[in-house]
Amino acid sequence: xxxxxxxxxxxxxxxxxxxxxxxxxxxxxxxxxxxxxxxxxxxxxxxxxxxxxxxxxxxxxxxxxxxxxxxxxxxxxxxxxxxxxxxxxxxxxxxxxxxxxxxxxxxxxxxxxxxxxxxxxxxxxxxxxxxxxxxxxxxxxxxxxxxxxxxxxxxxxxxxxxxxxxxxxxxxxxxxxxxxxxxxxxxxxxxxxxxxxxxxxxxxxxxxxxxxxxxxxxxxxxxxxxxxxxxxxxxxxxxxx
Amino acid sequence: xxxxxxxxxxxxxxxxxxxxxxxxxxxxxxxxxxxxxxxxxxxxxxxxxxxxxxxxxxxxxxxxxxxxxxxxxxxxxxxxxxxxxxxxxxxxxxxxxxxxxxxxxxxxxxxxxxxxxxxxxxxxxxxxxxxxxxxxxxxxxxxxxxxxxxxxxxxxxxxxxxxxxxxxxxxxxxxxxxxxxxxxxxxxxxxxxxxxxxxxxxxxxxxxxxxxxxxxxxxxxxxxxxxxxxxxxxxxxxxxx
Numbered sequence: 001x002x003x004x005x006x007x008x009x010x011x012x013x014x015x016x017x018x019x020x021x022x023x024x025x026x027x028x029x030x031x032x033x034x035x036x037x038x039x040x041x042x043x044x045x046x047x048x049x050x051x052x053x054x055x056x057x058x059x060x061x062x063x064x065x066x067x068x069x070x071x072x073x074x075x076x077x078x079x080x081x082x083x084x085x086x087x088x089x090x091x092x093x094x095x096x097x098x099x100x101x102x103x104x105x106x107x108x109x110x111x112x113x114x115x116x117x118x119x120x121x122x123x124x125x126x127x128x129x130x131x132x133x134x135x136x137x138x139x140x141x142x143x144x145x146x147x148x149x150x151x152x153x154x155x156x157x158x159x160x161x162x163x164x165x166x167x168x169x170x171x172x173x174x175x176x177x178x179x180x181x182x183x184x185x186x187x188x189x190x191x192x193x194x195x196x197x198x199x200x201x202x203x204x205x206x207x208x209x210x211x212x213x214x215x216x217x218x219x220x221x222x223x224x225x226x227x228x229x230x231x232x233x234x235x236x237x238x239x240x241x
Numbered sequence: 242x243x244x245x246x247x248x249x250x251x252x253x254x255x256x257x258x259x260x261x262x263x264x265x266x267x268x269x270x271x272x273x274x275x276x277x278x279x280x281x282x283x284x285x286x287x288x289x290x291x292x293x294x295x296x297x298x299x300x301x302x303x304x305x306x307x308x309x310x311x312x313x314x315x316x317x318x319x320x321x322x323x324x325x326x327x328x329x330x331x332x333x334x335x336x337x338x339x340x341x342x343x344x345x346x347x348x349x350x351x352x353x354x355x356x357x358x359x360x361x362x363x364x365x366x367x368x369x370x371x372x373x374x375x376x377x378x379x380x381x382x383x384x385x386x387x388x389x390x391x392x393x394x395x396x397x398x399x400x401x402x403x404x405x406x407x408x409x410x411x412x413x414x415x416x417x418x419x420x421x422x423x424x425x426x427x428x429x430x431x432x433x434x435x436x437x438x439x440x441x442x443x444x445x446x447x448x449x450x451x452x453x454x455x456x457x458x459x460x461x462x463x464x465x466x467x468x469x470x471x472x473x474x475x476x477x478x479x480x481x482x
Binding site for chain 2: 043044046047050051054055057058114130132133136137138139141143153214215216217220222223224225227228229230231232233235236237239240241
């Protein structure tokens with residue numbers, strides 16, 4: 001079982017919604033992929049989650065964990081998840097706002113490619129791959145020599161793991177093994193979430209390079225512009241955006 | 242057969258790439274959907290087309306016509322289309338730059354929802370539905386009374402068809418019927434492409450309102466930010482973004 005991004009999901013204290021078909025997916029024998037999306041309520045939220053769901057619907061055996069940051073889940077998003085046909089868990093959690101939220105925003109901005117499933121599904125411990133448009137570069141990538149990651153081309157390579165949150169997956173067993181140590185995650189400052197998280201459980205030597213030895217871009221860290229809205233027409237039906 | 246957006250595809254004078262499996266799709270008996278995407282080469286092109294392809298892969302019997310504006314198709318995009326499994330036609334065409342390009346850029350920025358297929362596939366002549374974030378509004382929409390479109394909530398309702406290019410589909414038979422008249426399409430000024438196009442072949446009375454009588458948002462006209470890129474690291478492998 002593989003995870004894109006870890007959040008502290010043990011401590012949810014709010015509404016929790018599970019997809020109706022979780023049971024169906026248990027018997028398949030390919031490893032389950034968990035994707036964690038930390039989202040937040042805003043104008044483009046449903047557009048962004050629809051786009052992600054389009055990609056995730058193409059991936060077999062994926063479980064989507066969607067987390068709202070401010071203690072409140074939305075019926076609008078719940079309906080979207082229900083109708084997507086994707087196995088999901090949806091809940092809200094009070095958080096220390098900056099770190100988890102920043103991580104979540106970044107993750108949700110990423111364009112997931114179904115090809116990614118081929119890259120991350122069979123992760124033994126930690127796998128990594130290039131991500132376009134992250135770290136204010138055309139791409140950040142592990143540099144691979146003879147099948148091993150030897151260094152990184154990335155923002156701030158003084159970080160032990162200079163990897164964007166969309167650029168790695170871990171086998172979920174790693175989480176169980178190191179679980180108590182992960183409780184300290186919340187105090188990281190911006191840009192250090194990934195490295196602090198990974199430093200607790202992995203070494204650079206553990207990295208399995210993916211995407212043809214890190215020679216292919218399969219993930220883009222794009223951002224959606226906030227829409228410009230000039231005026232509100234009160235003489236129209238209220239539609240849920 | 243239904244079309245999202247018409248372009249002057251008869252006059253292509255450049256490379257033309259067809260998907261290998263066009264023949265396979267002929268025998269199905271549900272109406273074929275054509276989607277025309279006018280794209281252009283830039284940093285986020287593959288990210289955007291990947292996202293669109295994720296949505297289109299979920300739609301049965303869709304034919305994707307992808308047009309480059311400047312006389313040059315790209316191997317990068319051709320590979321993307323080939324590996325998507327979607328039936329496609331890919332070609333480049335010299336165009337009068339502004340109108341067709343603007344129309345194309347707008348279209349490609351739109352988040353397509355597979356639910357849209359249910360809305361547009363059985364279009365008799367012209368169907369329309371709400372689009373979020375277009376016309377500098379939260380949404381533009383036809384206003385429906387007793388199953389008929391009576392007016393619009395949109396930018397510049399002095400236009401006969403104040404509809405975003407992502408907000409309508411026509412039955413492709415309309416194109417054959419009025420074909421000679423469509424040759425004048427290129428001189429429209431910005432914001433008038435849709436109305437000038439539709440005025441040549443349809444009346445407002447023809448509009449079949451979709452998306453539950455225009456009460457649901459299934460399409461969002463979002464824009465992707467141009468990535469900020471600070472520096473080029475020359476000491477890394479060159480990856481195709």
